[in-house]
Amino acid sequence: MSDWNEGAAAFPPPVAEKPLRLVVADDNLVVRAGLTALLSGRDDITVVAQAADGREAYEATLHHRPDVVLLDVRMPGVDGIAALPHLVPLAPVLMLTYSHERETVREALRLGAGGYLVHGEFTTEQLARAVRDVSEGRPHVTPGAAEALVVGLRSGANAHGEPEQPATARQSSDNILSQLQSSVGQSFRAGFQLSVREAEIMDLIASGMTNQQIAAVCFISEKTVKNHINRIFAKLQSTSRAQAAAKWLGVS
Numbered sequence: 001m002s003d004w005n006e007g008a009a010a011f012p013p014p015v016a017e018k019p020l021r022l023v024v025a026d027d028n029l030v031v032r033a034g035l036t037a038l039l040s041g042r043d044d045i046t047v048v049a050q051a052a053d054g055r056e057a058y059e060a061t062l063h064h065r066p067d068v069v070l071l072d073v074r075m076p077g078v079d080g081i082a083a084l085p086h087l088v089p090l091a092p093v094l095m096l097t098y099s100h101e102r103e104t105v106r107e108a109l110r111l112g113a114g115g116y117l118v119h120g121e122f123t124t125e126q127l128a129r130a131v132r133d134v135s136e137g138r139p140h141v142t143p144g145a146a147e148a149l150v151v152g153l154r155s156g157a158n159a160h161g162e163p164e165q166p167a168t169a170r171q172s173s174d175n176i177l178s179q180l181q182s183s184v185g186q187s188f189r190a191g192f193q194l195s196v197r198e199a200e201i202m203d204l205i206a207s208g209m210t211n212q213q214i215a216a217v218c219f220i221s222e223k224t225v226k227n228h229i230n231r232i233f234a235k236l237q238s239t240s241r242a243q244a245a246a247k248w249l250g251v252s
Helices: 002-010 029-040 054-064 081-085 101-109 124-135 143-156 176-183 186-190 196-206 211-218 221-238 241-249
Strands: 018-025 045-052 068-071 093-097 115-118
Touching: 002 054, 018 029, 018 054, 018 101, 029 045, 029 124, 045 054, 054 068, 054 081, 068 081, 068 115, 068 124, 081 093, 081 101, 093 124, 101 115, 115 124, 115 143, 143 211, 186 241, 196 221, 196 241, 211 221, 221 241
Parallel strands: 018 045, 018 068, 068 093, 093 115
Antiparallel strands: none
């Protein structure tokens, strides 16, 4: 018996990874409660506070210092877009909303949102993965938001003659989607000799989308996506999505 106890002491149980702590901000009580119940039922995620508008989201984030803030766009009083500049210095923000208008998506990403999810376009497991991705600095968008982003890229970041806004806090320097937006017109990309479709798919790869999501946005099969990616990797002389994205964004 003593030998067994000594052996047990020599191999202590592994320390469980702490669950990610979230603040959920949505003015719809049903949505807010549903998300809280859905995510708090997992071992790897817990909701530490709820908020009904941007002001409450800021106060809860300031108090709890969560790992991620789930933030709706349209809320009474201080909405999600208005609250973003105040939230991103405190915690990564994942937009979780029904709104996928082009300007709203672009503005949220420009202001530092680490991801943009549209309700109805993800499963519970995909939502949990998006939360973890954003907490670790990896952007995550669902097809509806990505499509809005691509439309914006096609029409040009300054199609209406608006001047570029200055970067605020840390969001524009470490958000890959902001880099994507600001660098889309850079001439060095011409040297890669990608076709229009290949360039579109490379933009989506750089935004963090999976093959399945790219197929949905572009209305093509996953097999076609894979064929495009093989040609893209050859032209960019890359062997991985991360390497290709770094070259495409000019950060390699």
